[in-house]
Amino acid sequence: MEHTLPHTISLLSRTPAALDALLRDLPEAWTLRDEGENSWSAFDVVGHLIHGERTDWIPRARIILQFGETKAFEPFDRWAQERESQGKSLGQLLDEFARLRSENLGELHALNLRQEDLERRGRHPALGPVTLSQLLATWATHDLTHIHQISRIMAHQYRKAVGPWSAYLGVLQCAGHSAP
């Protein structure tokens, strides 16, 4: 389907509560374990989503609106959460994600974007020209890629426990294409 701002906002506004309902107060055996070397836990993913709220989506939208293609976005640091999540609990991260997402949706609303704004172009440091519409659609789809990843990380912890049923559980066949 085509990107529309209301569809994007409807998803973006739900992700914090969905992750909260899934993860808050869940035993750490689910939330702190990863899929092996160089992979993330659910805790790490929430930290990554927070870093995106701080440095990626709205800041990049502002760069497109202000500079167009003349200024490339700052590259995104995909390991920032290792530093930024230190000493925090998952509950604190879920609170922080919800607060930042809410603030960013407020900023998005305040930008008062019209259709012609959505077609404006910016420059991604690796991908080249992209539109504001594509950036906003990616914001929502990025949430989904990490819900997809979290469900896979947690399922991995029961890989042996399910015994022969592993053959029927699609999530256990997933090769981890949404790993960092």
Added chain:
Amino acid sequence: MEHTLPHTISLLSRTPAALDALLRDLPEAWTLRDEGENSWSAFDVVGHLIHGERTDWIPRARIILQFGETKAFEPFDRWAQERESQGKSLGQLLDEFARLRSENLGELHALNLRQEDLERRGRHPALGPVTLSQLLATWATHDLTHIHQISRIMAHQYRKAVGPWSAYLGVLQCAGHSAP
């Protein structure tokens, strides 16, 4: 990690609220679209989870406890929701799923399972011998496989909208191994 009843219950008890937070009142463009022929929408998946609550997990646990390996489980109808969800709204399905899950967790609690019960064996019509522990671990992992699937189904709707970012979004590379 090993299967433990508290870990399994902690996940099973959170799934209805997580799906509710993600899906309730979301535009139908997200919830009623599928991934193409012979695939499911998020609406279909919630119907499938409901059918599992009615016919799969607790009924199979009872068969193991009562008959052991002498009686195979009834095969599971993976298309039952086509019939059973007809005429219902997604909101109704989410309510029904939450209610049935809560009832089934009550039944699970009432079974008062001990470690030796978890090691009891039953017979799956296709997979052969399975333990009660494996059945319960699969119940939780089955939730995760369908959260994984729903995030993929919804991301698919923005496959074109994200433009060149599709290369970076793992969920868009997922081949659909958790499709029905």
